[in-house]
Amino acid sequence: MAFHGAGRQTVCGDLFPGSDLGHKFFCVGSSCGGPSAGLGAAPGLTGPSAPAGTPRHPTALGGGAGGGAAVPQPYSNPASEVPSPAEMEPDRPIGYGAFGVVWSVTDPRDGRKVALKKMPNVFQNLVSCKRVFRELRMLCFFKHDNVLSALDILQPPQIDCFEEIYVITELMQSDLHKVIVSPQPLTTDHIKVFLYQILRGLKYLHSAGILHRDIKPGNLLVNSNCLLKICDFGLARVEEPDPSRHMTQEVVTQYYRAPEVLMGCRHYGSAIDVWSVGCIFAELLGRRILFQAQSPIQQLDLITDLLGTPPLSALASACEGARAHILRGPHKPPSLSVLYMLSDGATHEAVHLLCRMLVFDPAKRISGGDALSHPYLDEGRLRYHTCMCRCCYSVAGGRVYTRDFEPAAERPFSHSYENSLLSVWQGKELIHRFITEHQQGKRVPLCINPQSAAFKTFIR
Template sequence: MAKLVEPPPGMGHPGKRYYTIKNTLFELDAKYEPIELLGRGAYGIVCSAVNKETNEKVAVKKIKDVFKDQVSAIRVLREMRFLRHLRHENVIELKEIMMPPNRKNFKDVYLVYELMATDLYHVIRSSIPLSDDHIKYFMFQILRGLNHLHSANILHRDLKPQNLLLNVNCDLKICDLGLARKNSTKEDECLTEYVVTRWYRAPEVLLCCGKYSTAIDIWSVGCIFAELLGRKAIFPGSSCLNQLELIINVLGKVSEADMGFVDNAKAQKYIESLPYTPAMPLHELYPTANPLAIDLLKQMLIFDPSQRIKVNEALAHPYIAHLHKLTNDQPADEVIDEEMDEMGVKELREMMWQEIANHHPEAYGDIARDINF
């Protein structure tokens, strides 16, 4: 339970109230009253709360000492920026960012999201029966939200069941854009290899290829799809090499024609050294699955990313096309993603302050002299 407390020494800012929840201090805008702690993660502590002005329940994520680690600060800033531009039924809504009391030396950041009941990870591992209609509806929503991201030229890069939130009506939202990046079209720009939780990591990432595209998200969705069908991970690798072995055990020995994308000589040599393995038919892995589901899964789990189905093509697949016909999605505007990797704490803090200010138009007049929007 949340407990209202006196502000610690040096705090006590106007318009803020202070609560402790399981020994964690929350400095919240007065309109928010916390309910309970929901969880702790690498990048924040989350509690549920109620907005007393609207009576709406929300999720509040506290990111403590955000500038302690530069990489973490950049991820938080990117998520703020992306979610301000991305507005879609199947992408989590960032409702507000609480204004820090001090522009020059704030450390903690409080993000306010819509509150969801659970995530797909817990549903898959529960005893709740999942019908073909359930799986179809989940896949439709995942692809619809991903299509919105890809239309903005954004790669999510960390799609997994834990990052797919659900409410009691089975409505699904993609969350956690901390690893998201613009899809680079620059010939000389290489993207980081350490993305996507290993079990959902595409072959081109496992093979340390310097270039990858929106196809990495489709591979992750394929792994999630298989997990929905079988109620367990299809490629639960214990290491990167073991992950590749598990993939090849299902897809079969990789042909030379499917190796054209591999630009890492050592990786190519390793794949070529593996013994012949026949492909394992997916309908045998998932014998009770809808044949159309198996057909779509096959087109997602293709080793060569250039041959993998695109998100808009997946939405047009007969397995879910009838659901997609009922929607009228508009493409998202492309989001400007500035290069931040070389920025220092002072620059990152200023950029984050400006991003927070965009959520507070009522304060715009007070800071317009100082901020160039």
């Protein structure tokens, strides 16, 4: 099954219906009668360069020197894709979360279909202020094809009236959860290219020192051409190098929560994201949640049913209650062979990689970068870089491949600014200044139309 560019059948076919996008939500300039709110230009989305040494090149996996026939990019610049009047349907909400609401809208400046995320109640308390500022800075920091980033931020009003933040990101058609529970067939090709992109984005995040802390199918956005982006950084934070510093356990949706977090470990690292990816990998193979429990204790029991009773060394950082619960129970042998029963796609290579991700002890769990070197992902890498990525390109003689297939971040994400956040008002000033400076020298201001029926629904 091939991955193609525009005008050809994609690997997923028509996975999703066309997006209902509208043009009534915004107006350019101040003609809408409300206060002008400007938007900045979209930054480039090309991935940053990184040290060499990535896994095997597509030409070593069966492709020719040019990598095959020239293929159009599956998503040429979306700014040039101006919808026809028939496609201009009313703006609508596409997602709700604990920290905001997302709407699909159309930028009237270029007809580009985008997602508008509203972050309400930013300045209720200092914790909320820090969380939102961290997420906002991360969205502006990211430059990777498999990680969602900010295209624009709505200019804020005067600081006394500044209560909400509006961020524009690329609009994706669906998410991996909806694909998994749908009747859409998922072949081995789908699974490999999805898993490759998840790990490719995760390697980038971890190289920047960022823990996502809520990797789950609903936070993996996908298009019908199988392009995937990691999103929702509301729980993300910078990795804590000091093991004596306590970190919250109120992270990760339970079904994808790593055992060290379930056992009350006060300090954890990037391995918790890899565990989540392992759970998603199994879910893609079996089309059902691997560990679906009613409580964290039952979740831990389901994990030990599969992996067996962990050794004492893996319980060193567990809280007393969790350690006692495991030790007073009967000894369980591993039953990893049941993973072969997930589906016909659960081959020896697939199960081997899955078992490297689903390791009880985080110190022995494979890293995202090392997982990308597993032979199971060779075909996913080949398919992605043959016609889906933007780091490689086609010429008349064939395909020109990048020298670095899985780039790391150019620099670590800095969170030193948080040290100066000591009050809500100070946080409001810093965020206001950050957005204002981010917008300087950018495009024609874009306003939300306050007379729009869609906007009146949006602000509720």
